Amino acid sequence: MLRIDPDTTGRGPRTTAVRRGTAGWALLGSELKVLFRRSRTWAMLLALAAIPVLIAVVVKIASSGPDPGEGPPFLDRVSQNGLFAAVTGLVVSIPLFLPLTVGVVAGDTIAGEAGLGTLRYLLAAPAGRLRLLAVKYAGAAVFCLAATVSVVAAGIGIGAALFPVGPVTLLSGDTITPGESLLRLLLVAGYVSVSLLGLSAVxxxxxxxxxxxxxxxxxxxVLSIVAQVLDSLPQLEWLHPWLFSHYWLGFADLLRQPVEWGSFVDNALLQAGYLAVFGALAYARFARKDILT
Structure with a gap:
């Protein structure tokens, strides 16, 4: 197996022998290093983290809190328990900001390498186009998790700093401890991360x-916005369960006692379907792609 190292001598890329069994992990590690060393990546993560911070600050300085049902879901609960800043931040981020950042990363996976002229070097070694596609998708999937965790972590931090944190009353009316609430927030972060995997495949x-x-x-x-618009039209109700955005806000079922896993399972199956279909289409296209152009 060969690995293509960056040109540091002016004599062109250098190849290094790599054991075939570790080549995939080495390629994934390299992909993640490149992704998270970019200032653009950190700028997007910081912008996402700023959303719950802005929400919490506005609620804190407001003369009176929002009435129940006013504004985004859970906004009226932020002043009562700071942990809800994370949930409200996710609700606000899901329609536009999370798809925007994920679209930037996913759209850059192959086209970015082709535009820079580095794609031919990545494929010069016998790594295989399928493996390269899998690594690129895995990098985008890791970013989905990082983006979601950025919102949740910032929401927890600013919520705890500005508001009291105590037992949380769930949507079912049951009360759980702050420790259990953090576990629920981790589940919600996992749910939202899974929700973005279909968009990443597209x-x-x-x-x-x-x-x-x-x-x-x-x-x-644009496709993420179109999917959400179609999902809001009652005339297309038959199409809604097939749209990758249909279950994006279904994480509310994780805030009940006991946890209702139906939406989580349906969402995961839907995203897996998009991954299978668009992953296959991506490989069919990439397998025939002329990397010299």
């Missing part, structure tokens, strides 16, 4: 269609 496929990463990013984000 973005990966679009990224194989072009060498212009901005175009792939924009198309992915």
């Amino acid at each position: 973005g990966l496929f679009i990224s194989t269609l072009t060498v212009v990463p901005v175009g792939a990013m924009a198309a992915t984000v």
Whole structure:
């Protein structure tokens, strides 16, 4: 197995022998290093983290709290328990901000390498196009988790700093301890991360269609908005269960006692379906792609 190392001598990329069994992990590690060393990645994560911070600060300085049902869901509970700042931050982020950042990363997976001219070097070693696609998708999936955790962690931090933190009253009316509440928030973060995997697969496929990463990013984000618009039209109710955005806000079922896992399972199966379909389409396109152009 060969690995392509960056050119530091001016004589072109250097190949290094790598055991085939570890090549995939090495490639994934390299992909994650590149992704999380970019200032753009950290700027997006910080922007996401700023959302619950802004919400909590506005609620804190407001002369009176919002009435129940006013504003985003759970907003009226933020002043009563700071942990709800994380949940409200996710509700606000899901329709636009999380899909926007995920679209940027997923749309850049293949098109970014092609646009920079580095794709041919990545495929010069016998790593295989399927393995490269899998690594690129895995990097986008890790970003989905990082993006969601950024919102939740910032919400917990600012909520605890500005508001009291105590037992949480769930949507079912039951009360759980702050420790149990943190576990529920981790479940919610996992739910939202899984919800974004279908969009990542769509973005990966679009990224194989072009060498212009901005175009792939924009198309992915636009499709996420279109899916949500279609999901809001009652005339298309038959289509709703097939849209990757349909279960995005279904994490409310994790805030009940006992936990209702139906939405989680349905959401996971839907995202797995999108991954299977658009992953196959991405490979079909990528397998025939001329990397010299």
